[in-house]
Amino acid sequence: MAKGWYERSELPQSLNSALANVQRTVAAAANAYGSAKVENANLVQGVSKTTTANKAIGSALTACIEVLEQSWLDRSRISGKQSQEDLDQSDLNTLMSFTALKHIRDVLEGTATEFDPATLPAPIVKPTAPSSEVAKVEQVPQQSSIQQPPSYKPDAIRDVPPKNGPSLPMSLPEYARYGRQMILPDFGLPGQLRLRASKVLVVGAGGLGCPAIQYLAAAGVGQISILDHDVVEPSNLARQILHSDATVGQPKANSAADAARRINPYITAIPLVEAISAHNARQHMRGQDLVLDCTDNPLTRYLISDAAVLEGVQVVSGAAQGYDGQLVVLHKRIKAEFAAPKARGDGEARGPCYRCLFPQAPRPDEVTNCEDGGVLGGVTGLVGTMQALEAVKILARIGEDTPPMLTLLSPLTGMPFRCVKIRPRRVASCRACGDPAQVAEPMIRDLESEDYVSFCGLTPTPAEKEGPRTQAAAMQPALIVDVRPEIEFGIAKLDGSINVPIQTLLRNPAQAWKRIHEAQPAAGVKEVLVVCKKGNDSRVAVRELLRVKAEGEAAPVDPLQEAKGARGEVRPVKISDLVGGLRAYSRERDPGFPVY
Numbered sequence: 126m127a128k129g130w131y132e133r134s135e136l137p138q139s140l141n142s143a144l145a146n147v148q149r150t151v152a153a154a155a156n157a158y159g160s161a162k163v164e165n166a167n168l169v170q171g172v173s174k175t176t177t178a179n180k181a182i183g184s185a186l187t188a189c190i191e192v193l194e195q196s197w198l199d200r201s202r203i204s205g206k207q208s209q210e211d212l213d214q215s216d217l218n219t220l221m222s223f224t225a226l227k228h229i230r231d232v233l234e235g236t237a238t239e240f241d242p243a244t245l246p247a248p249i250v251k252p253t254a255p256s257s258e259v260a261k262v263e264q265v266p267q268q269s270s271i272q273q274p275p276s277y278k279p280d281a282i283r284d285v286p287p288k289n290g291p292s293l294p295m296s297l298p299e300y301a302r303y304g305r306q307m308i309l310p311d312f313g314l315p316g317q318l319r320l321r322a323s324k325v326l327v328v329g330a331g332g333l334g335c336p337a338i339q340y341l342a343a344a345g346v347g348q349i350s351i352l353d354h355d356v357v358e359p360s361n362l363a364r365q366i367l368h369s370d371a372t373v374g375q376p377k378a379n380s381a382a383d384a385a386r387r388i389n390p391y392i393t394a395i396p397l398v399e400a401i402s403a404h405n406a407r408q409h410m411r412g413q414d415l416v417l418d419c420t421d422n423p424l425t426r427y428l429i430s431d432a433a434v435l436e437g438v439q440v441v442s443g444a445a446q447g448y449d450g451q452l453v454v455l456h457k458r459i460k461a462e463f464a465a466p467k468a469r470g471d472g473e474a475r476g477p478c479y480r481c482l483f484p485q486a487p488r489p490d491e492v493t494n495c496e497d498g499g500v501l502g503g504v505t506g507l508v509g510t511m512q513a514l515e516a517v518k519i520l521a522r523i524g525e526d527t528p529p530m531l532t533l534l535s536p537l538t539g540m541p542f543r544c545v546k547i548r549p550r551r552v553a554s555c556r557a558c559g560d561p562a563q564v565a566e567p568m569i570r571d572l573e574s575e576d577y578v579s580f581c582g583l584t585p586t587p588a589e590k591e592g593p594r595t596q597a598a599a600m601q602p603a604l605i606v607d608v609r610p611e612i613e614f615g616i617a618k619l620d621g622s623i624n625v626p627i628q629t630l631l632r633n634p635a636q637a638w639k640r641i642h643e644a645q646p647a648a649g650v651k652e653v654l655v656v657c658k659k660g661n662d663s664r665v666a667v668r669e670l671l672r673v674k675a676e677g678e679a680a681p682v683d684p685l686q687e688a689k690g691a692r693g694e695v696r697p698v699k700i701s702d703l704v705g706g707l708r709a710y711s712r713e714r715d716p717g718f719p720v721y
């Protein structure tokens with residue numbers, strides 16, 4: 126903090142010329158103000174002259190601030206203060222008063238859009254002994270990790286007025302805690318107070334949610350609600366950095382909320398242990414200033430976007446898959462000039478929602494999530510952190526106004542970061558955020574009557590189409606066909622199993638069956654057991670193999686009913702898949718089999 130201020134003392138302008146500047150600008154302000162009063166009878170001229178007068182007063186204020194700053198810095202130097210550690214509470218109050226004065230100046234000069242009473246100078250208070258501040262932090266009551274109802278009370282510390290001065294907008298330790306970001310240009314005390322008053326909903330406390338929550342909490346976002354129904358598993362720990370071995374088995378929402386409070390006891394973290402659904406999405410978003418979508422499947426992305434549009438909330442949406450990531454702000458408040466021509470003049474200008482960007486859901490076979498497709502911790506870390514940064518920009522109102530952009534992260538390429546402008550809102554066709562007068566289809570008004578499952582092509586297969594299934598506990602000797610990707614087969618496999626990756630199998634099921642059929646005699650067993658990681662892909666595989674049978678594509682001799690045994694005789698074949706996959710196998714048959 127001190128460095129920037131001491132550098133100001135290197136300005137060539139002497140105190141004398143600063144004082145002369147005060148004399149000149151105050152005189153000009155007095156003239157302009159007098160002139161504005163005389164002309165007030167004419168409204169247009171009066172407004173114009175008042176603006177001129179305000180700017181003149183602003184200039185006078187600038188001149189006064191410079192004198193005060195220089196005097197203060199001179200005194201600090203004389204008393205030997207060279208680093209931040211040398212500053213006492215009185216110095217800190219002086220710095221904050223300068224910030225407030227500059228904000229008043231900006232309002233007068235028209236460069237700040239609003240006046241925030243919280244920027245009024247704080248009274249000078251006596252320095253507080255550091256030990257008492259530490260003690261105060263330690264007295265913060267620990268929140269229990271149970272799920273909190275919506276009427277959750279904020280941390281006690283935020284209700285207690287600071288002891289040293291009733292008009293201080295924050296407690297003294299908070300001034301010290303947030304000092305580095307508060308002295309940034311355009312951030313200041315107003316930016317910090319906006320963050321402190323903000324309420325944010327983070328959906329998903331996984332790879333993206335953890336880094337996002339971490340930086341939101343540290344920056345002092347006042348209330349962070351964390352919605353997640355999952356529990357912490359060992360396979361989360363390589364990237365979901367708020368969880369630990371000690372919280373394996375606990376709800377992720379609780380684990381993340383506890384971690385957020387450890388990072389910053391001056392914020393409120395609310396764990397919500399439930400899955401987001403059409404039933405609860407709007408309720409959880411109501412009253413929030415911002416939503417962070419940290420989930421990893423298309424269905425929840427559409428649901429979160431639709432609910433946010435209905436509640437008028439912006440969504441900072443992150444995605445990470447494999448080595449790649451992306452970031453976009455949905456339903457973003459934008460300047461009218463960035464809006465689609467057709468959208469101008471129909472109320473507040475907004476960027477596109479998720480449906481505007483993706484009117485059709487991807488087919489399920491085009492989608493993989495982190496669990497099935499893999500993901501690198503650094504990638505989720507970067508995207509989650511970028512989400513937090515974007516959230517802080519929006520909440521503290523810093524940074525440039527830009528048209529809606531998509532940020533793409535591809536760390537393995539020569540251009541790891543790219544930013545592309547995205548299409549404007551589909552005013553004439555989007556069922557969520559379009560103009561009801563122009564959209565032909567019925568608008569989305571009630572989430573519970575929307576069929577998200579069918580829209581995303583996730584309709585469950587009717588039971589009668591399923592192939593036979595085998596429980597891990599009832600496994601018999603069989604030829605084991607492992608349909609996981611080759612790279613996973615290389616991590617751990619069952620003895621004697623063969624690898625036919627699901628993608629290969631789906632591309633040419635008949636060819637896949639031929640390979641299985643040829644391996645059968647060598648295995649010398651009657652049954653074929655298809656396995657995968659969790660028991661989903663293996664069901665699809667068995668279904669496809671049965672379809673091959675029905676179409677008679679596999680071989681002249683029906684391979685699913687008959688196969689040649691090791692001695693050449695024809696034997697019946699049973700084909701089934703392992704319920705729960707290799708995870709169930711590890712749990713129920715062989716705890717020594719690695720789970721990843």
Ligand SMILES: [Zn+2]
Nearest residue numbers: 478481555558
């Ligand atoms: Zn839309």
